[in-house]
Amino acid sequence: MAKKLMKGNEALGEAAIAAGALNYFAYPITPQSEVAEYLCWRLPQVGGNFVQAESEVAVGNMLFGAAATGKRIFTTSSSPGISLMQEAISYMAGAHLPVVLINIMRGGPGLGGILPAQSDYFQAVKGGGHGDYRLVVLAPASVQEAVDLMIESFDIAERYLTPVMIIGDGMIGQMMESVEFPKKYRQQNDPSKSDWALTGAKGRSARVVKSLFLDGKKLEDNCLKLEAKYVEIRKNEVKYELYKVSNKNKVLITAYGTMARICQTAIDELEEEKISVGLMRPISLYPFPEKEMFKEANKPNILAILDIEMSTGQMVEDVERVTKSIKPIEFFGHTGGIVPTPEEVKDKVYEMLKKFKKDKKKS
């Protein structure tokens, strides 16, 4: 297919169709309502199905029921709506169901605002619902990457029988960029071949999809089964991008999503001033690029790490964890819909260079 100029929200909807996911359940919420507005007419064209639920609580549980069919299903929402789905997300994780959830993040806590933010990192990565579970969490930085990750996320969800969440800030949903879709769209799954989906107990014993294990040993077994999947996921599904990373870097910036692109602009401008800064952009927030980030942080010329987020500092805790604080870590961010500018990023870099060069001399 030729390149199209598309809004991130609409492109996400089309990407799901390309992935053979034709069953969509959602509730309107800014800034991602365009997904439903797009899919409500687009899905019927391809034999798909959209239900506008009465609440996000219902959406989460419709996904739960629909996922048990073995077909590909998904939803899109924004922060407060995702909070309401946490119940169902925990249940689906516990019941080993593949599902894809999109969170086009807005500022919180509470009703917060509708402007772009990255303040749901903890909720997505550390588990917003109850129990011993994880989500695979992917963070695109462009509309094309959102499309590519959307398509891949269904494969990941089915490979590990787990919920996958894509988190993008409001900008990813709202901005238009050129985007390409696969030439060939995937067919819907045929659940009759599934060895876990509920297809009717014909010629086989009855199946149960559940997360209830009243016996402590059985529940522990289920949690260990989940953990075993997460070990595999941590081994196989790490994704990240390096930008202008070299041995000359004085500072390593860590940022994800749209924020990383803003940092790229700052890095380009700093380069013109002969200040070498590299960027590590985690694409998979879970699994986090642990070893890879440690390796980059450990490079000899790097004086310090600068983590930048559209929040008051969430991913920075993982940056601290995985770099084992071998280098000083500074955080800079804005939240509530205020987006850090390249100028602010540069100023922070200047400030750090001054501070840590001095520190180096002292020591």
Add this chain to the structure above:
Amino acid sequence: MATQKEVVFAGFGGQGVMTAGQLLAYTAMEEGKQVIWIPSYGPEMRGGTANCTVVVSDNRIGSPVINTPQSACIFNRPSLDRFGATIKKGGLLLINSSLIDITSERDDITEVLVPCNDIASKVGSARVANMVMLAAYVAATDIVSFKTLKKMLTEKLGSRKKELLEINYKAFDEGRKLGKKIADKG
């Protein structure tokens, strides 16, 4: 850096500022450029001011958020108040002088008065004021070619609306004349 161009379109909701920005983005993409169109969204969309930013580049675009754009196409007074001061030094400001009776009073940018609504009414419909402005901007900056711009407009409008197309073409021609003057001067 030099290969990147940024422009803000800002005005009242209903003045077609989003459409003008989108048409520019479609056209730049058609010409093989990297492009981002990003709107303001939220309550201000509903009745208040609306604005969008278009970034066009030969290379991969970094920040989609442009706080100090090179150019701005301003359709109403509140938008001038909001964006007038943000334009980069040496940048370009196009003001819809049909509705705005003041200027930015900046001497470090090029300022052009485009009577968009008057011209639009003259060529047949006040609704094409946005196209007058877009044409003036395109002619002044050479960001895309008029050939592609017309092609994309035709594609988006559909060839069935011939009358409307004609009016849009006329709006282009008038806007282009104004924009070209700036380009020649600059």
Add this chain to the structure above:
Amino acid sequence: MSSNPNTIFKRPESLSDNITHYCPGCTHGVIHRLVAESLDELGLRERAVGVAPVGCSVLIYNYFNCDFMEAAHGRAPALATGFKRTRPDMIVFTYQGDGDLASIGMGEIVHAANRGEKFTTIFVNNAIYGMTGGQKAPTTMPLQKTSTSPAGRDVTKAGFPIRMAELLATLKTPSFIARGAVHTPMHIVQTKKLIKKAFRLQNENKCFSLVEVLSTCPTNWGIDPNGSLQWVTDNMQPYYPLGVYKDPEKKNGEES
């Protein structure tokens, strides 16, 4: 299972061989059987998917011989919606108690019914929370003593018991809504007809269907099994009249 030609009564194929955990005198077992017989007689078992609630019947999937999923508290109608919309060729039913359906799941059931989702709900109303130990339910009778209303339900603070069948029957969307009971053999026979009709209508892709069934809870009511059956007659039946409240096969006002 025996295939003795002299067999005149046997376990429905839709039920498993497991022994239920229900208390003595509880009528969940009877209602399970009516559902299973209906599935058998309509030949739906191999296409059926049940949705289990949270409450006493949380382990219902152990007692049925068809596919099942286990919902979060109150959310069974949302799961059923998701499943049925994705697989309209299958037969989907939820089995929910009064806390599950009329309290925490009120939103889900009302909207599923209003959208006319083509699944069947078996709503078991025994006027109390059973599994959690006898707390007040939205359907608890006025002045009925429970562990969270030890002086009896105070209708000035807790309101009156919610009549779900009547409430859902006010929705304009066509549906089959009925209330039965299982405290006498006659009522069991009548309720079986209602449940079977509910599944038949789903199988014909007609409408949403819900059968409320008045049930007992000797343990938490603190009344022996026989006394509990009498309690349904004396206390519940007058407040929760039995009958068909909405029927797509009958015109408005027509006797059912």
